[in-house]
Amino acid sequence: MPSFTLLRNARITRTHKIAVAVLATAGATTALTVTASPGDAQATSSAHAPAAVKPVSANGLPAKAQTGKSADSTSAVSSVADTLKVTAVGKQHSAQQAAERKAAAPKQYKNNLDGWIRQSLDIMESKGIPGSYNGLHRNIMRESSGNPNAVNNWDINAINGIPSKGLLQVIQPTFDTYHVKGTPHKLTDPIANITAAANYAAHRYGSIDNVNSAY
Structure with missing residues (x-):
């Protein structure tokens, strides 16, 4: 069992x-x-199949990415160009405004012989009166040594009661005849004296530059 x-x-x-x-x-x-x-x-x-191969561009980047980069680059260049254009227009506008302000503002001159001559030359140019800085300065130094209040009390004009006065030793009748509109009507005023004398010399000698002695 x-x-x-x-x-x-x-x-x-x-x-x-x-x-x-x-x-x-x-x-x-x-x-x-x-x-x-x-x-x-x-x-x-x-x-387990390998991923599909995507097309690439010459620089190795995917074609789509490269296209996007090109678009971004073009957009960036366009943006820079627009900025430069705006800047150039702004500068041009600013320069124009500055020129307009300069033209509107009265020109400033120094209150000395140099300033008087330069202001007189600007007036002479606007009136068509010939003359140069050198011609005016040379004659002023000979006639008055640059003193706007100089008075000749000994020549024939002084004897006749009409002494020569001012920077360019002008007598009153000559000043009244050749006074240039826009300048003070005062014989010893530097600007008025210079422009009147230059106007007189232009009529008699062709230009103050042609004057080399008493006139």
Whole structure:
């Protein structure tokens, strides 16, 4: 009896082992079948397929990215050009305004011999009276040494009661005849004296530049 029981147990154990082996074999076969399935193979192939190669430009960047860069560059250049244009227009406008202000503002002259000569020259130019800085300065220094209140009390004019006065030693009748409109009507005024004398010299000698002695 005991021997039969052991034999039976031994048979059952071997049967279980065989069953397990069969099941294992079947499982492996099933696994192989599943792995070899065309659908699964395709899915696996698709999952591990390399990414599609994108076209690139000459500098190695993707064509789309390169196009975007070109567009951005063109936009940047256009923006810079517009900025420069606005700046140039602004500068031109500012320069024009400055010129208009300068033209509108009266010119300033120093209250000395240099300033008197320069102001007289501007008036002479506007009136068409010839003469140069050198011609005026040279004659002024000879006649009055640059003193606008100089008076000659010894020559024939002084004897006749009409002494020569001012920077260019002009007598009153001559001053009245050749006085330049727009200047003070005063014989000893520096500007009025110079322009009247230059006007007189232009009529008699062609220009104050041609005067080299008493006139």
